Amino acid sequence: MTDPVQDQYEAYPYPGRNPAEEATRLVTGSPSRVLEIDHYLFGGRRDWSQPFRVLVAGGGTGDATVMLAQQLHDKGMKAEITYLDLSTASRRIAEQRIKIRGLTNVTFLSGSLLALAEMGLGGFDYIDCCGVLHHLPDPDAGLASLAGALAPGGGIGIMVYGEYGRAGLYPLQAALQQLAGDLPLKEQVALAKKLLPALPVTNGFRNNRFLGDHRRGDAELVDLLLHRQDRAYTVPQLAELVAGAGLQIASFIEPLRYDPSLYLTDPVLAKRAASLPAPDQAALAERLAGNMKLHIAYLSRESGTVAQPAPEAIPLFIEWEAETVAKAVQQQGGIKGAFDGLPVTLPLPRQAPAILRLIDGTRRMDAIRQETGFTDWENFMAVFRPVWRALNGINRLALRH
Numbered sequence: 146m147t148d149p150v151q152d153q154y155e156a157y158p159y160p161g162r163n164p165a166e167e168a169t170r171l172v173t174g175s176p177s178r179v180l181e182i183d184h185y186l187f188g189g190r191r192d193w194s195q196p197f198r199v200l201v202a203g204g205g206t207g208d209a210t211v212m213l214a215q216q217l218h219d220k221g222m223k224a225e226i227t228y229l230d231l232s233t234a235s236r237r238i239a240e241q242r243i244k245i246r247g248l249t250n251v252t253f254l255s256g257s258l259l260a261l262a263e264m265g266l267g268g269f270d271y272i273d274c275c276g277v278l279h280h281l282p283d284p285d286a287g288l289a290s291l292a293g294a295l296a297p298g299g300g301i302g303i304m305v306y307g308e309y310g311r312a313g314l315y316p317l318q319a320a321l322q323q324l325a326g327d328l329p330l331k332e333q334v335a336l337a338k339k340l341l342p343a344l345p346v347t348n349g350f351r352n353n354r355f356l357g358d359h360r361r362g363d364a365e366l367v368d369l370l371l372h373r374q375d376r377a378y379t380v381p382q383l384a385e386l387v388a389g390a391g392l393q394i395a396s397f398i399e400p401l402r403y404d405p406s407l408y409l410t411d412p413v414l415a416k417r418a419a420s421l422p423a424p425d426q427a428a429l430a431e432r433l434a435g436n437m438k439l440h441i442a443y444l445s446r447e448s449g450t451v452a453q454p455a456p457e458a459i460p461l462f463i464e465w466e467a468e469t470v471a472k473a474v475q476q477q478g479g480i481k482g483a484f485d486g487l488p489v490t491l492p493l494p495r496q497a498p499a500i501l502r503l504i505d506g507t508r509r510m511d512a513i514r515q516e517t518g519f520t521d522w523e524n525f526m527a528v529f530r531p532v533w534r535a536l537n538g539i540n541r542l543a544l545r546h
């Protein structure tokens with residue numbers, strides 16, 4: 146093998162995973178939770194009695210494959226998941242994880258996502274491609290290949306690195322190349338570990354406290370600091386990549402991070418920001434925040450794939466529980482949290498906890514309106530809108546019909 150990227154993932158399958166841990170926990174995250182796929186790409190209206198064909202392109206050690214396979218199995222959905230990766234070492238770990246779980250809905254393939262057109266796999270309803278495109282020599286060709294493998298009405302969930310949040314990293318990668326790039330990867334790891342604690346106090350990487358992956362293990366250190374093929378995207382660059390493949394950005398995750406009003410307290414500035422077209426607003430938000438180290442986005446061919454609040458829509462929490470959220474909102478007067486070091490406080494109306502308590506994944510919005518005593522839809526929406534902005538904004542609330 147001569148491709149340094151392929152060699153890297155054979156020697157250091159990413160992320161480092163021990164299959165035995167499948168017995169105790171399921172790793173979940175964005176993109177690709179089933180609830181998110183339905184909400185952001187199918188308007189919350191996918192008919193799950195119909196077969197669902199999924200491709201995990203560059204599946205690594207299997208996080209998305211395992212999550213999708215388990216969630217689709219648990220929901221009793223007729224799903225067929227295809228895992229594809231260049232690295233056979235990564236594939237072996239992913240295969241073991243699926244086997245330990247007793248899941249039978251995954252087919253494993255070794256190969257390049259660039260060769261999809263020749264593989265004759267048919268069209269996919271959903272493609273996960275997380276942390277892969279930015280490692281290709283030609284990411285445009287990569288996304289075009291994925292777009293070509295979509296079934297009509299299908300969509301893609303991607304993650305690519307964000308430029309501003311990776312501040313300080315690329316000079317360090319270049320420095321490590323100079324110091325150790327000619328050595329075997331294992332020795333590069335050892336030298337990187339010597340260098341890190343000794344970096345000057347002025348070093349940009351040392352001062353970026355949100356880049357901490359390298360502390361999780363050697364595979365993570367190699368992926369962050371010693372990668373031979375690695376680029377990052379700003380929002381406009383990502384928009385160009387997506388448009389080049391004939392796709393559009395249905396939503397970023399978390400949506401609120403891409404809303405400039407989160408960062409602007411002055412009403413004049415907030416109004417000027419709100420007057421910008423949606424893609425420019427997202428670009429502005431990224432520039433103001435400065436801390437986005439990656440971009441997660443759902444991509445579709447058509448517009449209007451994201452579910453919207455409506456009387457017949459059913460709200461569902463994403464991995465949160467109604468009573469706990471309602472209690473926290475009652476105590477704090479809203480939602481409090483942080484986006485990579487940015488403290489976020491989202492005040493909510495006093496009627497919000499009563500609404501949140503009724504979100505059980507079966508009640509429709511109109512039923513919640515009635516049970517909370519709102520006679521009028523608009524009055525209800527005056528309370529629900531900020532709830533939605535906050536909780537969908539942090540990707541904890543979705544809709545289905």
Ligand SMILES: C[S@@+](CC[C@H](N)C(=O)[O-])C[C@H]1O[C@@H](n2cnc3c(N)ncnc32)[C@H](O)[C@@H]1O
Nearest residue numbers: 154159203204205230231232257258275276277
């Ligand atoms: C950073 S890892 C991400 C793994 C996984 N998607 C995740 O998020 O945990 C990148 C993966 O992409 C794979 N990869 C790189 N180029 C590829 C290609 N052209 N076709 C298929 N897989 C590729 C690598 O082997 C590696 O397993």
